[in-house]
Amino acid sequence: GAVVSQHPSWVICKSGTSVKIECRSLDFQATTMFWYRQFPKQSLMLMATSNEGSKATYEQGVEKDKFLINHASLTLSTLTVTSAHPEDSSFYICSALGGAPTEAFFGQGTRLTVV
Amino acid sequence: AQSVTQPDIHITVSEGASLELRCNYSYGATPYLFWYVQSPGQGLQLLLKYFSGDTLVQGIKGFEAEFKRSQSSFNLRKPSVHWSDAAEYFCLINNAGNMLTFGGGTRLMVKP
Numbered sequence: 001g002a003v004v005s006q007h008p009s010w011v012i013c014k015s016g017t018s019v020k021i022e023c024r025s026l027d028f029q030a031t032t033m034f035w036y037r038q039f040p041k042q043s044l045m046l047m048a049t050s051n052e053g054s055k056a057t058y059e060q061g062v063e064k065d066k067f068l069i070n071h072a073s074l075t076l077s078t079l080t081v082t083s084a085h086p087e088d089s090s091f092y093i094c095s096a097l098g099g100a101p102t103e104a105f106f107g108q109g110t111r112l113t114v115v
Numbered sequence: 116a117q118s119v120t121q122p123d124i125h126i127t128v129s130e131g132a133s134l135e136l137r138c139n140y141s142y143g144a145t146p147y148l149f150w151y152v153q154s155p156g157q158g159l160q161l162l163l164k165y166f167s168g169d170t171l172v173q174g175i176k177g178f179e180a181e182f183k184r185s186q187s188s189f190n191l192r193k194p195s196v197h198w199s200d201a202a203e204y205f206c207l208i209n210n211a212g213n214m215l216t217f218g219g220g221t222r223l224m225v226k227p
Contacts, residue, residue: 043205043219093158103147
C-alpha cells in the first residue's frame with residue numbers, strides 16, 4: 001500500500017529556534033497533503049491543507065507566519081515551526097491524498113518538544 | 116458541512132468480551148468511511164475502510180465495521196477484545212474530494 005514517511009519522529013529544540021518537519025509520499029504522487037496537530041488525549045486538529053505548487057490554506061486560528069508550509073513537489077511537503085515556544089510542543093501528523101478511490105495516508109507523526 | 120460523531124469518549128471492556136465503537140456522520144451523500152487506531156505516542160494505523168459495495172467490511176486485527184446508510188453510521192466491532200487492543204480509535208470520513216473529517220475519538224481500555 002501507499003506509504004507516507006514523516007521525519008523526524010521526535011525532536012527537541014530550544015525556544016526561539018525553528019524546526020522543519022518533512023512529509024514524503026514514497027510510492028505515489030500527492031497533489032494534496034494535510035498537516036494536523038494533536039494535543040494529548042484529543043483528536044487531530046487540521047492546521048492547513050497543502051497543495052503542490054500553490055500556497056497552503058490555513059484553518060482559522062492557525063498562524064501562517066509561524067507554521068510555514070511548503071509543498072514544492074508532488075512527493076514532499078514541509079512544515080516549519082518558526083521561533084518555537086513551549087506552547088508549540090505537540091504531536092504533528094501529516095497525511096497525503098492518493099489512490100483510487102482517493103484516501104488519506106498518514107505519516108508516523110512528529111513529537112515536538114520545545115524547551 | 117460534514118461532521119463525524121463518536122458518542123463514546125471512553126469505553127472499558129473486559130478482555131475476551133465483544134466490542135462495538137459507534138460512529139455517526141452527517142453528510143449529504145455517502146462518504147468514504149475509515150477507522151484508525153492510535154496507540155499512545157504513535158501515528159495512525161488504518162483498520163478498515165468502506166468505499167462502496169458490501170456494507171460489512173473486514174479489517175485487520177479481527178475488526179469489522181458495518182455501514183448503515185439509514186442510520187448514517189459506521190460502527191466498528193470485534194467479537195473478542197485482546198489487551199493489546201487498548202488504544203484510541205478514530206472514525207474518519209472523506210467526501211471523495213479533499214475534505215477529511217475526524218471524529219473526536221474513543222479511548223478503549225481493556226480490563227484483564
